[in-house]
Amino acid sequence: MTLYARKRLDHNTGATYMSGGAEHYALRPSDEVVERATKVCKAKSSRKGEPAFHMTEQMERLSTPWAIAQARATQIDVNQLPPGVILDAAAGSGVQLIALTSGLHRPGLAIELDPEIALMCAANMHAMGEVEDLQRSMDRVLIGDGGQAEKAISAYWNSLREGGTRAHPPIAMLHLDPARPPDAQRHEIDEMQPSLTPLLKSWVKHLEVGPRGPAVLLDLSPRLNEDQQSLVDAVIETTFLGVPRTWEWLSQGGGRIDRLSVWIGSLSTKNSARCVRMGRKNIMASIEGEPRKSVVEPMSSPPPFGAYLTIVDPALVQSGLHEAWAEQAVPESAGRSWLRVEGRRPLLITTQPLSTDDDIDAFVIATGEIVQHRLTPPELHTIELTAQSAARNGVGKVTLRCSLDPDIHPTLQRRLDKALKEFDGARGFMVDLGLERGSGSHTLYIVCKES
Incomplete structure (x- = not known):
């Protein structure tokens, strides 16, 4: 980096160039940093009641939601955490790091390659810190490459020394x-930035070791397929030989996996998989265990009236913990079969209703008794008839949970809601199910009445 570029960086961000950590600049969170960051981007809250952070719209889209960031901190047993500071090697806005440092009462070290983003990260750290908390005096943001551990740690220690702290945490x-x-879904795992393999290998010797090994939390794309997950597993195993890890699938109930992460070493549990259902602010339910595969029962005839269909959160199925959940959810005297485990609407059929429990209900998208079979999907020109037939079965509100043309799905739902306004009845839903027959396959549309 040229001298001109260094001076410009110092002027714009207030960073201090550390000669002992070439190409890393240290920012100490302060009131001055907040003032500088405000000129770049004013702090605002993403959701009512949450803290205001300095971040652009693009940063906000990529940032971990504050509620999830806080929930993650509560999942960590501070007694299992080794001594030292918490490092975020690609910190961005710093939201996750702030939640961890405040929740675990540890100093934080953020590394961010983009100077403006690093400035906002430092401002966020200062704004969220408590003045009387001595841990905050050791907070730093380094502008530079998070994959260069030796240079980064040297720059951090030099900055602490210049600030009057002689410790080498x-x-x-x-x-x-x-x-x-x-x-x-079409990239190699080393295309992540910073690249996963060299970064972990760079930092491995600087990580303190706790009772179950070093503490590492990897936040990955929720769309990684099984092969890509296996590659990540291989990277972890070769870097942290024999260290346990727990994969976590997190859902916010929208019919998709919202977060996929790996909790390594001292952050892991005794199980290799965990599925978390996140509410608006807190964790609603969590299940752990060992993943298992399921046998899907092909249907050649319509499922019987009086049986129960349940649409299960797809994150639960992706985690492989759906069988463990079903063992708790379905009464021992009831029969059960998985009709579908792929896609956004995994489907379970049971002969009795599910047991009622908050930990069970959290992973249920919809469940109800089968009251009607339909050979055709709902259509605009027949929506009145669809409403009338549902009402005859005691259903006064039908949510369309089937595969329909996305261009007309919202219109169909509005028309159906309007047509059912004049009828009283229970809530229900419509789901599609493929039937396999000798002459081919056929899609059946099933109306279920929720209890």
């Missing part, structure tokens, strides 16, 4: 949320 925990290419 180790790294207690590493968090990494690398940027992903737009098409996350």
